[in-house]
């Protein structure tokens with residue numbers, strides 16, 4: 396990159412995307428579930444070890460499929476963090492479900508598993524967990540609670556591709572998992588996603604719901620002699636051009652993750668001195684989690700004016716950004732959701748968080764500039780207090 400602006404994200408291309416797109420063009424296979432979709436499914440099923448992987452046109456779509464599969468009905472409650480992207484909640488609200496927001500952990504910013512059980516009522520149908528920044532929630536504890544109360548677990552693993560919890564891929568642990576291949580994620584297809592079906596009971600219906608509520612997939616396998624409308628569904632599958640692009644990315648997923656981890660680790664060492672003087676806190680990755688460097692964030696000391704720091708970075712052409720406005724404080728979150736207990740960590744931590752530019756192949760000189768500008772900005776804020 397010639398210009399000196401350091402963007403927050405820079406979509407990584409492997410170089411094979413157009414080649415595979417050309418292949419599907421020449422094959423004349425453009426609708427969904429063609430050869431590239433099949434390759435992506437097989438890759439995901441091997442990598443994630445799920446019963447069934449199904450490409451969708453987004454992670455949002457995969458979460459909407461999850462809500463349909465769980466038969467979420469008006470008044471059913473789904474426990475989730477408030478510190479998440481809108482799709483985690485929206486998918487269930489579309490079915491009349493009620494998001495019940497609980498607080499997050501101070502270390503990982505993931506749902507605090509110790510608060511879940513007290514939020515369970517007779518209407519609770521599921522727990523929707525979010526693996527923030529590709530760092531896993533405490534899935535053993537969460538699965539144990541779900542088993543005891545006979546409720547389902549959906550993993551919003553939008554940020555979790557290639558990350559693991561106790562050696563198990565994120566998205567492979569709950570009944571259902573959802574990945575995102577949006578341009579801002581690690582492995583991309585512009586828009587894109589996948590539903591991971593771990594609980595075998597959901598495999599057949601997942602195929603039906605994804606194909607407009609029909610048994611078209613069984614028909615093409617020769618298992619039925621005509622396909623018909625079986626239940627409520629929609630069109631959740633991407634076309635082959637998207638799958639062709641994604642295939643190039645999946646082939647390189649390991650290398651992409653390694654390069655992102657290099658940049659993540661560089662930030663982590665470079666920012667240790669600022670943590671040592673109490674200016675900020677770096678991300679904490681529990682020892683049983685292997686993350687995928689989806690994000691590098693810092694939590695500024697509470698007394699530092701975050702907006703002033705962001706503005707100063709922006710003035711110097713560094714695109715650092717904050718993240719979620721907690722859902723419980725948003726207009727729709729207030730209308731459709733309910734809060735359990737207090738959300739003090741959610742409110743406090745979300746207000747202190749800054750995400751730094753990070754992508755596969757981010758040059759080290761640019762990282763040096765980010766860290767030096769961030770140090771300067773923090774120092775000036777600290778002195779002016």
Ligand SMILES: *Cc1c(COP(=O)(O)O)cnc(C)c1O
Nearest residue numbers: 453454455480482553575577588
């Ligand atoms: C990106 C993201 C989504 C949405 O993914 P899309 O593929 O854009 O629909 C949902 N949840 C979380 C936690 C995300 O980070």
